[in-house]
Amino acid sequence: MEFQIFSKALYSTWILYRPERILFDSGEGISTILGNSVYAIKDVFVTHGHVDHIAGLWGLINTRNTAMGDRDKPLRINYPAGNRAIEAFLDFIVSMNPRLRYDMILNPLDDGNEVFLRTAGSFKRSVRPFRVKHTAGEISCGYHIYEERRKLKEELSGLTSNEIASIVREKGRDAITDIYTQKIVTISGDTFALPPEIISNSETLLHECTFLQEKDRRNQNHSSVEEVIDSVKHSEGIKRLILYHISGRYTSRMKKWHSFVQKELEDTGVEVYVVHPEHVFTL
Ligand SMILES: [Zn+2]
Ligand SMILES: [Zn+2]
Numbered sequence: 001m002e003f004q005i006f007s008k009a010l011y012s013t014w015i016l017y018r019p020e021r022i023l024f025d026s027g028e029g030i031s032t033i034l035g036n037s038v039y040a041i042k043d044v045f046v047t048h049g050h051v052d053h054i055a056g057l058w059g060l061i062n063t064r065n066t067a068m069g070d071r072d073k074p075l076r077i078n079y080p081a082g083n084r085a086i087e088a089f090l091d092f093i094v095s096m097n098p099r100l101r102y103d104m105i106l107n108p109l110d111d112g113n114e115v116f117l118r119t120a121g122s123f124k125r126s127v128r129p130f131r132v133k134h135t136a137g138e139i140s141c142g143y144h145i146y147e148e149r150r151k152l153k154e155e156l157s158g159l160t161s162n163e164i165a166s167i168v169r170e171k172g173r174d175a176i177t178d179i180y181t182q183k184i185v186t187i188s189g190d191t192f193a194l195p196p197e198i199i200s201n202s203e204t205l206l207h208e209c210t211f212l213q214e215k216d217r218r219n220q221n222h223s224s225v226e227e228v229i230d231s232v233k234h235s236e237g238i239k240r241l242i243l244y245h246i247s248g249r250y251t252s253r254m255k256k257w258h259s260f261v262q263k264e265l266e267d268t269g270v271e272v273y274v275v276h277p278e279h280v281f282t283l
Pocket of ligand 2: 048050134190
């Protein structure tokens with residue numbers, strides 16, 4: 001399993017990315033639903049300080065403190081620097097849990113910062129925040145997960161496999177490859193639809209989609225399905241789209257909306273998934 005997600009706009013949102021044991025947002029109910037899996041979480045990346053995204057933090061931090069937890073592994077909480085609601089809540093949690101058995105690292109992030117997840121030989125993954133537009137005064141961000149990859153140097157593309165093998169024997173594997181970084185996951189956070197320059201070339205895009213009907217939207221703080229579709233149509237390199245943070249008003253018609261988005265994006269080849277507001281989603 002790659003993703004485990006619960007997300008219902010206004011109530012609770014959390015996204016577990018299992019390959020790296022990292023959590024994006026920590027809405028209420030997370031510890032209850034994840035059970036023993038909370039012990040494995042290494043990093044939490046908080047998008048902003050609205051209660052539906054942070055209410056589960058206290059439970060998560062507390063549950064991880066029980067005897068079953070792995071006490072050697074620290075828990076790092078990453079969040080947009082200067083977000084007062086998150087800072088005040090973390091202050092409160094720390095003051096209520098003065099004897100944590102593991103290290104809790106608070107890591108405020110600014111644009112341009114990078115958080116390394118793991119490095120094993122040539123395998124490197126990291127998370128970088130980017131600012132998004134949400135409600136006035138709320139410092140909010142989304143996150144990209146990057147992976148370092150290697151590809152054959154362009155000037156060698158005409159060579160035969162024997163010729164390439166002989167370069168490797170002579171000069172080593174590094175001589176034939178260029179390193180590049182691939183966006184493997186993008187998480188929008190709560191925001192107006194992200195522009196193509198941010199979401200392009202992300203293999204898996206998780207985009208909030210609070211409103212499935214434009215007419216239901218009162219303020220310009222969240223995305224509507226039309227905007228997300230438009231942005232994805234103008235982007236390239238997206239393989240999977242997961243719509244989340246959907247309003248509970250649409251629960252009885254989720255199949256219909258899923259088919260609608262699939263049909264709209266048919267020509268792009270993007271696989272479409274929709275997180276039902278009342279169920280835990282897995283992929
Ligand atoms: Zn929200
Ligand atoms: Zn919000």
